[in-house]
Amino acid sequence: MTEQAADAAVDQACRLLRLPTIRAEFGEIADTAAREQMSYRAFLAEMLMAECDDRARRRSERRIKAAGFPRDKSLRAFDFDANPGIDPAAIHTLATCEWVKKGLPLCLIGDSGTGKSHLLIALGTEAAMAGYRVRYTLAAKLVNELVEAADDKVLVKTIARYGRVDLLCIDELGYMELDRRGAELLFQVLTEREETNSVAIASNDSFGSWTKTFTDPRLCAAIVDRLTFGGNILETGTDSYRLARTRAQADRTA
Known part of the structure; x- marks a missing residue:
């Protein structure tokens, strides 16, 4: 199988299996794996972890949206120096x-x-x-x-x-x-x-x-x-x- 055919097959498989992150990042991960001479196991792990991490991010975004917060507020943005009474x-x-x-x-x-x-x-x-x-x-x-x-x-x-x-x-x-x-x-x-x-x-x-x-x-x-x-x-x-x-x-x- 040529590289072009392999890329097409991966793209089609990712569509059928609903793996959007692997589909989007497969080429970049594959190039990195070749440069760093990764084992097949390490290459597969990189792809699966990328998909899992992105799914976790999307789930968090959906839960935050479903919460109905009126605006974005984070603990990192809270000024504890200006609110010394808060521990x-x-x-x-x-x-x-x-x-x-x-x-x-x-x-x-x-x-x-x-x-x-x-x-x-x-x-x-x-x-x-x-x-x-x-x-x-x-x-x-x-x-x-x-x-x-x-x-x-x-x-x-x-x-x-x-x-x-x-x-x-x-x-x-x-x-x-x-x-x-x-x-x-x-x-x-x-x-x-x-x-x-x-x-x-x-x-x-x-x-x-x-x-x-x-x-x-x-x-x-x-x-x-x-x-x-x-x-x-x-x-x-x-x-x-x-x-x-x-x-x-x-x-x-x-």
Whole structure:
């Protein structure tokens, strides 16, 4: 078989077997193998590892996209120097996703501009990259969806859908007051996930102030219990990083 015929045969086989990475990189890998005098086994291993690595990358990208994050945020981009109240070691420990594996909750509490949403999205992204199913939503959006599902008689199905993901990230909890019905529906989602799948929340209010969001004290206490039992609570502080950066830029301009 000539090299041209061999290349054509490899191309056709890769199409049939759905091996797009080997199909795209076969020529380059083959040339490298010839230069470095690789054994047949090493050459085959290089091709298979390239395909496996690329498939893993594509799976991660699909999980991150399915999570519905509003923007890209990474731990590498987080400025720990500008947020001295946040322990880098604690964040990097969370990035191992052991808490997601155990189904434990995570609460990020702090004022606006202190990095809560950045950390929530970044840790959710780490979980997606580690192979976990992740879903991000705003608290108000989730409650509105649950209310509509209840009105349309598909509440059980909707709660089950949120119950299946490994990590549910709820942002901006506490920004809006919830009526009793909305709070009860949110409680059902949390109960569905209790001690089985993780919930991570970001809130601008301390737990003591949550009665402004959940006006029923008993329901508020039950929700706090669901979100804190056995989990991690991180306080991001009160000094706005965004405000400080804006002021610093204004000073430099002046």
